[in-house]
Amino acid sequence: xxxxxxxxxxxxxxxxxxxxLGYMSGRKHTGLWVLGGSVVSLVSAALALQSAMQAGxxxxxxxxxxxxxxxxxxxxxxxxxxxxxxTAFIHLLVGTYARFSRHAPHQDFWxxxxxxxxxxxxxWLSADLFNLYITLELIGLAAVxxxxxxxxxxxxxxxxxxxxxxxxxLIYLLGVVLIYAQYQTLNLVHLASISSDNTLTRLAxxxxxxxxxxxxALWPLHLWLPAAHASAPTAVSALLSGIVVKAPLFILWLIxxxxxxPELAKQVGPAVAAAGMIALSAAGWSAMRTPYIxxxxxxxxxxxxxxxxxxxxxxxxxxxxxxxxxxxxFVIAHGLAKTSLFLAAGEMQGTLGTKRLSGLRGATxxxxxxxxxxxxxxxxxxxxxxxxxxxxxxxxxxxxxNQPQYWPWxxxxxxxxxxxxxxxxxxxxLSFDRARINPPDRQPxxxxxxxxxxxxxxxxxxxxxxxxxxLILAGGGI
Numbered sequence: 001x002x003x004x005x006x007x008x009x010x011x012x013x014x015x016x017x018x019x020x021l022g023y024m025s026g027r028k029h030t031g032l033w034v035l036g037g038s039v040v041s042l043v044s045a046a047l048a049l050q051s052a053m054q055a056g057x058x059x060x061x062x063x064x065x066x067x068x069x070x071x072x073x074x075x076x077x078x079x080x081x082x083x084x085x086x087t088a089f090i091h092l093l094v095g096t097y098a099r100f101s102r103h104a105p106h107q108d109f110w111x112x113x114x115x116x117x118x119x120x121x122x123x124w125l126s127a128d129l130f131n132l133y134i135t136l137e138l139i140g141l142a143a144v145x146x147x148x149x150x151x152x153x154x155x156x157x158x159x160x161x162x163x164x165x166x167x168x169x170l171i172y173l174l175g176v177v178l179i180y181a182q183y184q185t186l187n188l189v190h191l192a193s194i195s196s197d198n199t200l201t202r203l204a205x206x207x208x209x210x211x212x213x214x215x216x217a218l219w220p221l222h223l224w225l226p227a228a229h230a231s232a233p234t235a236v237s238a239l240l241s242g243i244v245v246k247a248p249l250f251i252l253w254l255i256x257x258x259x260x261x262p263e264l265a266k267q268v269g270p271a272v273a274a275a276g277m278i279a280l281s282a283a284g285w286s287a288m289r290t291p292y293i294x295x296x297x298x299x300x301x302x303x304x305x306x307x308x309x310x311x312x313x314x315x316x317x318x319x320x321x322x323x324x325x326x327x328x329x330f331v332i333a334h335g336l337a338k339t340s341l342f343l344a345a346g347e348m349q350g351t352l353g354t355k356r357l358s359g360l361r362g363a364t365x366x367x368x369x370x371x372x373x374x375x376x377x378x379x380x381x382x383x384x385x386x387x388x389x390x391x392x393x394x395x396x397x398x399x400x401x402n403q404p405q406y407w408p409w410x411x412x413x414x415x416x417x418x419x420x421x422x423x424x425x426x427x428x429x430l431s432f433d434r435a436r437i438n439p440p441d442r443q444p445x446x447x448x449x450x451x452x453x454x455x456x457x458x459x460x461x462x463x464x465x466x467x468x469x470x471l472i473l474a475g476g477g478i
Contacts, residue, residue, distance in 0.1 A: 205255065217245055
């Protein structure tokens with residue numbers, strides 16, 4: 001548990017050092033403080049993961065010496081440790097891109113990035129509903145501020161994001177109040193043993209679910225996401241899509257697998273899975289129709305989260321361990337692929353001087369590395385073997401194919417695959433088209449393009465460590 005606490009505090013310490021030392025030593029090196037914090041967090045998270053796997057059972061610490069039902073409880077499981085590793089790695093990768101590519105971010109990016117990293121780590125370790133609310137609120141505030149770094153053109157998207165996020169927070173908090181009124185505790189372990197199916201519990205779960213779906217841009221409460229992700233700076237878009245939208249999904253998983261009575265979860269599960277299936281087609285259709293590069297990638301985020309929502313709904317309904325594994329394999333594979341897609345899309349926009357898909361004609365000649373990164377990452381979204389997306393889909397499909405009554409859900413996965421292929425191949429096909437007559441005279445940023453390719457290659461390498469990931473996730477309860 002000590003390693004997890006180091007991983008949690010390292011980004012926060014780097015932010016404080018940035019305040020007291022970074023600005024005094026000059027703005028040129030401020031990003032290095034945050035990168036250093038990410039490295040420490042990553043190493044500590046890896047050691048925490050090793051410790052969690054050796055312990056076998058979740059480890060708990062109560063801050064301040066208070067009892068679990070009164071104080072702040074942190075809980076380390078193999079899943080939360082894996083998410084610590086994943087978060088630190090994505091922050092390190094995106095931070096390296098922001099520091100060494102020629103598209104230098106706003107100076108405030110570094111402070112907000114470190115703050116976001118620490119808030120995400122705190123959320124993965126939280127074991128009570130109120131602490132989850134606090135960390136989710138901190139994540140939302142940091143994310144909104146980072147969207148606004150693009151300047152005036154992003155203010156409307158950022159303000160819409162802020163207002164909807166605050167509304168969702170109030171709705172979630174109301175659900176938390178109802179749970180406390182019913183059970184006099186917010187600790188998830190305690191609630192798992194005493195919760196029952198009653199009107200107040202159902203109302204609280206409905207409120208919290210709606211709020212979390214709005215915060216996580218899960219269909220149909222997703223309308224704020226395309227504008228926010230598309231208007232944000234490239235590095236911010238990668239963080240938002242790669243990690244931030246997973247935080248509400250994590251809480252959604254917690255409340256329906258720990259707080260909700262099993263029989264109630266079984267009843268609600270098919271509706272959640274159906275929402276995921278619809279998201280695959282509806283958001284995918286929007287991705288096929290948009291004329292803008294980053295908007296396409298943003299809509300694909302909503303569509304791909306449909307797989308995770310489907311896995312969660314079926315997990316609630318069928319309560320099979322394989323579906324828990326499939327859910328978090330999707331989260332990791334999607335995070336890596338989306339980081340690559342947004343970095344590649346940002347690099348292509350910057351080099352080609354256009355936000356429109358029509359400007360990608362001839363991209364295989366003008367920006368070959370970035371276009372290759374986009375295609376490779378897109379292959380994982382489609383589910384081509386042996387990518388991480390394929391691994392997650394295979395684990396999801398296996399229990400469906402064993403029972404004929406579950407085949408309609410398998411058809412939903414197949415439909416999502418075809419829709420994903422349609423919007424990814426739309427971009428790839430344009431890149432092989434004849435180049436524009438007067439392409440912009442700009443040299444590609446080699447560092448930025450190769451860093452965009454790295455997570456795409458890693459998501460295809462997930463199959464090499466598939467057994468290890470499945471082993472970790474098999475022991476990944478709260």
